[in-house]
Amino acid sequence: MRLAVAGAGGRMGAALIRAIAERDDVVLAAAFEREGADAIGADSGERTGLGRNGVPITDDLDEAIATSDGLLDFTAPDATTGFAGALAEAGRVHVIGTTGFETQHEDALQTAAQRATIVKSGNMSLGVNLLAELVRQAAKALPESFDIEVLEMHHRHKVDAPSGTALLLGEAAAEGRGIVLADHAVRGRDGQTGPRPDGAIGFATLRGGSVVGDHSVIMAGAGERITLSHHAEDRAIFARGAVAAALWAHGRPPGLYSMIDVLGLRS
Numbered sequence: 526m527r528l529a530v531a532g533a534g535g536r537m538g539a540a541l542i543r544a545i546a547e548r549d550d551v552v553l554a555a556a557f558e559r560e561g562a563d564a565i566g567a568d569s570g571e572r573t574g575l576g577r578n579g580v581p582i583t584d585d586l587d588e589a590i591a592t593s594d595g596l597l598d599f600t601a602p603d604a605t606t607g608f609a610g611a612l613a614e615a616g617r618v619h620v621i622g623t624t625g626f627e628t629q630h631e632d633a634l635q636t637a638a639q640r641a642t643i644v645k646s647g648n649m650s651l652g653v654n655l656l657a658e659l660v661r662q663a664a665k666a667l668p669e670s671f672d673i674e675v676l677e678m679h680h681r682h683k684v685d686a687p688s689g690t691a692l693l694l695g696e697a698a699a700e701g702r703g704i705v706l707a708d709h710a711v712r713g714r715d716g717q718t719g720p721r722p723d724g725a726i727g728f729a730t731l732r733g734g735s736v737v738g739d740h741s742v743i744m745a746g747a748g749e750r751i752t753l754s755h756h757a758e759d760r761a762i763f764a765r766g767a768v769a770a771a772l773w774a775h776g777r778p779p780g781l782y783s784m785i786d787v788l789g790l791r792s
């Protein structure tokens with residue numbers, strides 16, 4: 526499968542280029558960046574420490590789409606929704622790891638998925654997607670008297686909060702409880718908050734240093750507490766998941782799929 530990488534000069538762009546080079550069933554067809562980015566013109570292999578691969582980083586989305594079967598996209602919400610329209614037009618696979626979407630972005634992706642095969646997840650690792658299943662089951666098994674809190678920590682460069690993974694875990698907890706997350710989410714506390722609302726799912730965000738991604742879901746009852754956690758140590762786990770998602774999606778009908786579909790984790 527021929528893959529293009531968006532945001533090739535970024536942290537995940539580099540990890541994706543390395544993950545493609547690890548396998549012999551995928552090939553890097555194109556690597557592109559935002560117009561005017563420093564990385565443009567560089568050899569994508571040299572820039573990611575692999576040695577020269579002959580694929581330059583360009584700013585040419587159209588060429589990237591024309592020469593590939595699918596796009597691996599870990600960029601930013603506005604960029605991703607823009608790519609989605611073009612990929613839908615061409616009927617390509619779109620693997621979306623970008624986080625921080627708002628309602629208008631989600632709506633645009635739903636529309637694009639009528640024609641493109643999209644796999645989208647706030648976290649492409651096996652471990653986090655298994656954790657989400659465990660959270661769903663635990664939230665289903667426990668009474669509502671157990672308070673659910675989602676805690677995350679990421680590196681100092683991260684621009685969105687709560688993380689896509691924290692929201693994915695919150696969704697899993699809400700699904701287990703049979704409630705709608707948006708109706709029960711508490712996404713920040715400061716000052717005279719009053720007591721915790723019954724049935725709330727709380728989110729807390731930490732930022733600092735080089736942390737790749739730590740997530741914990743705490744289920745706190747009277748006199749006991751369960752904590753389910755995942756610690757990402759290397760961005761390769763997300764990149765390898767994204768490549769696996771592209772291969773899974775290749776040849777599937779248009780639609781909006783998740784890593785739970787790709788990994789077949791739902792019991």
Ligand SMILES: NC(=O)C1=CN([C@@H]2O[C@H](COP(=O)(O)OP(=O)(O)OC[C@H]3O[C@@H](n4cnc5c(N)ncnc54)[C@H](OP(=O)(O)O)[C@@H]3O)[C@@H](O)[C@H]2O)C=CC1
Pocket residue numbers: 531532533534535536537538557558559560562599600601604621622623624625646647648649650689763
């Ligand atoms: N789902 C998952 O498993 C994971 C998701 N993520 C998510 O992936 C995203 C990227 O993370 P990360 O790699 O750390 O961030 P970086 O800022 O390091 O990389 C993003 C790259 O995308 C580029 N970009 C932005 N807009 C465009 C555009 N229109 N065309 C081409 N390139 C563009 C940026 O350029 P510029 O700097 O010029 O804006 C930058 O080089 C975030 O949303 C993050 O949360 C991260 C890890 C795992």
Ligand SMILES: O=C(O)C1=N[C@H](C(=O)O)C[C@H](O)C1
Pocket residue numbers: 624647648679683687688689690691737738739757
């Ligand atoms: O920005 C990051 O770095 C990460 N973003 C994703 C998220 O928002 O959850 C996934 C991972 O935790 C790293």
